[in-house]
Amino acid sequence: VxxxxxxxxxxxxxxxxxxxxxxxxxxxxxxxxxxxxxxxxxxxxxxxxxxxxxxxxxxxxxxxxxxxxxEGLAFTPKGNFVAANPKAIHFAALSTEEQIALAAHDRRYGRIVCRCELVTEGEVADAIDRGAATLDGIKFRTRAGMGRCQGGFCTERCMRLLANKLDISFPDVTKRGGNSWLVTEHSTSNHTYLRPGSDTDDMEDAFL
Ligand SMILES: Cc1cc2nc3c(=O)[nH]c(=O)nc-3n(C[C@H](O)[C@H](O)[C@H](O)COP(=O)(O)OP(=O)(O)OC[C@H]3O[C@@H](n4cnc5c(N)ncnc54)[C@H](O)[C@@H]3O)c2cc1C
Structure with a gap:
């Protein structure tokens, strides 16, 4: 090739x-x-x-x-059909002024999770709220992990956000469901994972 x-x-x-x-x-x-x-x-x-x-x-x-x-199939429109989902924020596509204003309004948009694709914690959190339950779910919705380093830095950050938001243990986060775990060791010990946005969180405060 x-x-x-x-x-x-x-x-x-x-x-x-x-x-x-x-x-x-x-x-x-x-x-x-x-x-x-x-x-x-x-x-x-x-x-x-x-x-x-x-x-x-x-x-x-x-x-x-x-x-x-x-062929004679009758179509009945669904009452709960959502024709168009609200457009998600794509931070990288905003102007610098819009980025600064957004980050000032909501600090999660001032914390960069994926540096290569300029994806913020706010976008990852929004993706999880919209149904992302795996690392790939976040990747497909936000592009986190699709850039030059291929998730070298943001994988752990996205996993941490998933674990915290879905209230599951860090080792139980999967790449795309089933047994596609990202860390091999499953432990029942009481790990403490940092809450995103906490003072001790090491995500990059790119704007604030
Ligand atoms: C490397 C690559 C690059 C491409 N780039 C482009 C591009 O740039 N632009 C473009 O327009 N197209 C591109 N294509 C083509 C495009 O991806 C395909 O045409 C399109 O995905 C086909 O859609 P599909 O729904 O027919 O099949 P798929 O997307 O293959 O969907 C089939 C689904 O069925 C599931 N499935 C299979 N067997 C079973 C089973 N027994 N039971 C249950 N589920 C099953 C599979 O898991 C899969 O989810 C690319 C394809 C490849 C491989």
């Missing part, structure tokens, strides 16, 4: 790599997506969705709704 990358960008060095990822593509024969009713009535294929499947997802959803409607 790297040889092919170097053909495209000869200046790139292996030392520039900070993390490597691999993904599975659910490929099928042919170049196009397979979308539509199958021979079994009521069973629809939405398969072989290779790149740019993510970009195409909203359009695919609209198409499938139309197909299902054509």
């Amino acid at each position: 790297f040889a092919a990358v170097q053909e495209l960008a000869p200046g790139i060095s292996e030392r520039d790599c900070i993390a490597e990822f691999a993904g599975l593509r659910a490929a099928i024969d042919g170049d196009d997506f397979l979308i539509g009713p199958s021979t079994k009535r009521g069973f629809f294929n939405v398969a072989g969705i290779q790149s740019p499947g993510l970009t195409a997802a909203p359009a695919i959803a609209d198409l499938v709704v139309e197909m299902l409607r054509d």
Whole structure:
């Protein structure tokens, strides 16, 4: 893979790599997506969705709704459907003046949890309030851990915030649920974990 990358960008060095990822593509024969009713009535294929499947997802959803409607499926709107979630604060995207004002209003936005992506404690806390219960849940919602150091510094901070906010023990925090623990040793001893925002908290007070 790297040889092919170097053909495209000869200046790139292996030392520039900070993390490597691999993904599975659910490929099928042919170049196009397979979308539509199958021979079994009521069973629809939405398969072989290779790149740019993510970009195409909203359009695919609209198409499938139309197909299902054509097949005679009646759609009843849900009373509790939330059409648009309130937009979360993305601290890094604010102007310096807005950042300073926000941090002055709520000190949690003055404490940087992830330096690489400039993610604040306030954003992590908000992500947990919106349902994040794992390290990846925080990462997907806030970008904490996605930067240059790949979570080298913020992993422990995010884990601490999760443990405190969800009232679980530090070792029970997982990367993405199940048994994906981040620390191997489970102890029943009485560890004291710092409350985020406490005076002894070592998070960086970047603005205040
Ligand atoms: C490395 C990589 C980079 C990409 N970059 C882009 C990009 O930049 N832009 C873009 O538009 N697209 C991109 N894509 C493609 C995009 O990610 C896919 O097209 C899209 O995710 C397909 O969506 P899907 O819902 O069909 O399948 P998936 O997203 O694969 O979802 C399938 C889900 O089914 C679950 N599952 C599988 N088997 C079972 C089972 N037996 N029981 C229960 N659950 C099961 C899986 O865990 C998964 O959550 C990329 C893909 C890869 C791999």
